[in-house]
Amino acid sequence: RLSSQNAIKSLGLSTAWDLEDMVNFCKTKRACPYFLSRGLKEDADLIICPYNYLVDPMVRDAMQISLKGHIVILDEAHNIEDSAREAASQSITQDSILKAIKDIESLMEQN
Structure with missing residues (x-):
C-alpha cells in the first residue's frame, strides 16, 4: 500500500512530482492517486x-x-x-x- 513518501521513494519516484507524475506512477502500481495524495498530505511540508x-x-x-x-x-x-x-x-x-x-x-x- 502506498501511503508514505518513503514507500513512493522506494519504488522510484524520489523527486518532487506534479499531478501527472502521480497519476502515471499510480497507474503503474495499480494505486489510487486520490487516496495517495490524501495520505501524503500528512507528511508534506507544502500543500498547494x-x-x-x-x-x-x-x-x-x-x-x-x-x-x-x-x-x-x-x-x-x-x-x-x-x-x-x-x-x-x-x-x-x-x-x-x-x-x-x-x-x-x-x-x-x-x-
Missing part, C-alpha cells in the same frame, strides 16, 4: 490547493485539513472574498421546497 479547500468548512472537514499552526499563503487573494461568499451561501429551488412541504404533509397525515 484551491481556495475552497480552505474556506469551505465542508470541504476542509472532508479533506481533514486543519489550519491551526500552519502558514497559509494566498495567491490571487483578491478572489478569496468571492470564494468565501460562495462557500457560505446556500441555494434552494422552489421544487425542493414544494417536495419538502409534500413530505411534511405526508408525515403529518401518518401521525
Whole structure:
C-alpha cells in the first residue's frame, strides 16, 4: 500500500512530482492517486490547493485539513472574498421546497 513518501521513494519516484507524475506512477502500481495524495498530505511540508479547500468548512472537514499552526499563503487573494461568499451561501429551488412541504404533509397525515 502506498501511503508514505518513503514507500513512493522506494519504488522510484524520489523527486518532487506534479499531478501527472502521480497519476502515471499510480497507474503503474495499480494505486489510487486520490487516496495517495490524501495520505501524503500528512507528511508534506507544502500543500498547494484551491481556495475552497480552505474556506469551505465542508470541504476542509472532508479533506481533514486543519489550519491551526500552519502558514497559509494566498495567491490571487483578491478572489478569496468571492470564494468565501460562495462557500457560505446556500441555494434552494422552489421544487425542493414544494417536495419538502409534500413530505411534511405526508408525515403529518401518518401521525
